[in-house]
Amino acid sequence: MADLRFQGGQVLRREGLCVDDLSLSDGVLVDGVAGRSVNLDGYLVLPGIVDLHGDGFERHLAPRRGAMKQMAEGLVAAEAELAANGVTTAVLAQFVSWEGGLRGLAFADQVFGAIRDVRPSLVTDLRAQLRFETHLLDLYDSLPSRVDAWGVDYVVFNDHLPHQRLSEGRKPPRMVGQALKAGRNPDDHFAMMQKLHAQTDMVPEALDALCARLRAQGKQMGSHDDASREQRKIWHDRGVLIAEFPETLEAAEAAKASGDPVVLGAPNVVRGGSHNGNVSALELISMELCDALASDYHYPSPRRAALILQKSGVASLAESWRLISEGPAQVLGLTDRGTLTPGKRADIVILDAATQRVAATLVAGRFSHLSGEIADRFFAA
Secondary structure (H helix, E strand, O other): OOOEEEEOOEEEEOOEEEEOOEEEEOOEEEOOOOOEEEEOOOEEEEEOEEEEEEOOOHHHHOOOOOOOOOHHHHHHHHHHHHHHOOEEEEEEEEEEOOOOHHHOHHHHHHHHHHHHHHHHHOOOEEEEEEEEEOOOHHHOOOHHHHHHHHOOOEEEEEOOOOHHHHHOOOOOOOHHHHHHHOOOOHHHHHHHHHHHHHOHHHHHHHHHHHHHHHHHOOOEEEEEOOOOHHHHHHHHHOOOOEEEOOOOHHHHHHHHHOOOOEEEEHHHHHHOOOOOOOOOHHHHHHOOOOOEEEOEOOOOHHHHHHHHHHHOOOOOHHHHHHOOOHHHHHHOOOOOOOOOOOOOEOOEEEEEOOOOOEEEEEEOOEEEEEOOOHHHHHHOO
């Protein structure tokens, strides 16, 4: 791990961009001069991106149905994509859902095992998040021991059952395709969904007990797609203190009023709004109701969202970049990263100032990505 001194680049400090030196030694940012100098004139030097919720890795682990024999190789490919997009810490969000297939328990067991086993050999800091469907009551007793065995420290609760249609006895759209992807008979799949829906009244009390057990284990917990103030309060009272992708303004306001961090999707910012009609992330950011932006399903989006917010005048670069670096690091309790401050890990992304593309990514002072003309700067005699 080389000691380096970056000179001539525009370094992002809390007060904004300034032409400044940045030194790193033994994987940590340090004061003063350290090691060989590298001229970064024409480049922006920013804190590495901390992505606290993304499932874009799925395409690498299972590019086609049945093509998931080499999961470790899939994670290596996913890391390459993360690094090329400036992500230095990535939380990989894996479902355990009634949907089955790539969201079923058996596949999740493989994914979490692969993350646990492969992550020490990678440069990017990969972490696991469990997205758990709340109506899977049969798994409640074993879930706390499973998350420990998987090495999962972050659990998010979802409920994607189409309750209105199920209460009317109607089959949901695209259900047949969903069943076939999971290898199930469509009629059996529908019957299973109806059975889970019929257990709805049992879920709240079971969740109270499950959340208490996970909280006692020190797990972080989040809720997904809160739609109301009341819903967010229920989760808060259970100790589920992270609000991921609230669907409404009132849910986001309730989270902030309780001191719970709000995580929004960076693709929502890039697209200019939610793809399914929920509250705009841009609106919530403008109202200071956002603590972190996550990649969700698209790894280029955090960088692009931060730059869009800055270009549109919604936030300064320091403010917008904080939403993808220091903000998510704080949500995850990672106090050793997120800013370019002496003593922090040397997690750095370097952008070409003209194109704003990622030229290099370093994690704890080690390269995870290096591309193009900037390589000549590092390897010059």
